[in-house]
Amino acid sequence: MTEREPERVELALELLAHIEADELSLAEVVDRIETVTTDPSLTRDILDTAEMRGIIERDGARVYHRRGGTFVRFESQVVQREGEFDCRRCGASISTGHFVKFESGELGPFGSSCIRKVLGRE
Structure with a gap:
């Protein structure tokens, strides 16, 4: 590795x-x-x-x-930032990036619909 x-x-x-x-x-x-x-x-x-x-x-x-009730809390774990980004999931150009904060690091940016798909909310 x-x-x-x-x-x-x-x-x-x-x-x-x-x-x-x-x-x-x-x-x-x-x-x-x-x-x-x-x-x-x-x-x-x-x-x-x-x-x-x-x-x-x-x-x-x-x-x-096989989770133990560990959902992402959008209010505290998802941060929005303005700028010029490319969505990590679909590659689209976005002006608002959604980033998920985990203990091991931050994942993103994602667009508003891709963040929901990545987390299984859609």
């Missing part, structure tokens, strides 16, 4: 732990992980670690969330 990979793994694990959907397709989970990394081997490591830590359970192409 490179120097930054453990940080990215922890950030992705926190994101997965905070997703609000009980069940997602593997493709939907990978879509979220890709906001942190697009490296296929690191994505695999993240999925394996999430399963080992009891964050998710995989059954074929379905992923079940």
Whole structure:
């Protein structure tokens, strides 16, 4: 692993732990992980670690969330900043970036609809 990979793994694990959907397709989970990394081997490591830590359970192409009530609180954990950004999920140019503050770091920027999708609220 490179120097930054453990940080990215922890950030992705926190994101997965905070997703609000009980069940997602593997493709939907990978879509979220890709906001942190697009490296296929690191994505695999993240999925394996999430399963080992009891964050998710995989059954074929379905992923079940095994959370303990850890939703992202929009009021305190999502910060909006004005500027010129590209959304980490869809790549669109945005003037208001939404950033999620986790213990392991900050993830973003996201547009207003992508932040909801990444967190499983849509």
